Amino acid sequence: MSKRCRHILWSGGFDSTALMLRHLRKGRKVLPYVFTNDAGKQPYERLARENILAALTEKERKLILPQYTMDYPTIRAIPAYKHFVQSYMDHANAVKIGPQFGLIRFLQDACDLPRLQMGIVVGDGLWHCQQNDQPGLASFCCRWTFPLWQKTKFDLWQEAPKRHKKILRLTWSCEDPQKDKTCRERKVKLCRPCMRSLEIPMEQNK
Ligand SMILES: [Zn+2]
Numbered sequence: 001m002s003k004r005c006r007h008i009l010w011s012g013g014f015d016s017t018a019l020m021l022r023h024l025r026k027g028r029k030v031l032p033y034v035f036t037n038d039a040g041k042q043p044y045e046r047l048a049r050e051n052i053l054a055a056l057t058e059k060e061r062k063l064i065l066p067q068y069t070m071d072y073p074t075i076r077a078i079p080a081y082k083h084f085v086q087s088y089m090d091h092a093n094a095v096k097i098g099p100q101f102g103l104i105r106f107l108q109d110a111c112d113l114p115r116l117q118m119g120i121v122v123g124d125g126l127w128h129c130q131q132n133d134q135p136g137l138a139s140f141c142c143r144w145t146f147p148l149w150q151k152t153k154f155d156l157w158q159e160a161p162k163r164h165k166k167i168l169r170l171t172w173s174c175e176d177p178q179k180d181k182t183c184r185e186r187k188v189k190l191c192r193p194c195m196r197s198l199e200i201p202m203e204q205n206k
Contacts, residue, residue, distance in 0.1 A: 015119035
């Protein structure tokens with residue numbers, strides 16, 4: 001077993017869970033970093049994470065260290081941080097990525113956290129920015145690594161053994177849940193993650 005622990009950003013969505021499962025298959029220790037805010041999908045992601053952890057084998061669970069939570073409402077409430085946090089979020093905005101990435105970079109710098117692995121795959125927003133050589137993006141991302149950079153969601157699904165496919169079905173990606181249902185289940189206009197979930201043949205081979 002590798003002694004070195006992998007620090008990964010884990011939402012409970014498909015890509016970050018696939019990243020975690022890959023490490024577990026290789027017997028690697030994982031320290032999950034969880035970003036939380038007030039978004040409507042948060043309770044669903046939390047439930048997904050709980051269900052995923054419960055579905056792992058005892059041996060796999062032992063490889064997962066207690067999660068590090070990055071809670072936006074808590075950080076936002078500290079006046080001394082306000083200016084710094086805002087400058088990181090403005091920076092994220094300037095390199096055209098989500099403000100949550102600014103907050104993550106802020107915490108990494110402020111708390112001297114290690115490099116963080118992100119489950120970015122082919123076709124993601126950040127992936128497109130990188131392909132377009134967005135000025136300033138490379139330096140902003142210098143404390144992150146992207147082990148799934150060359151992978152599509154379909155690749156991640158294909159490479160997972162049957163038991164891990166079952167776990168990937170427990171993930172949550174929809175950004176607009178209503179009454180416990182995703183856009184896909186409600187048959188309404190799909191949010192972007194629901195649209196991307198069409199790339200995964202998750203409903204087959206149950
Ligand atoms: Zn959706």
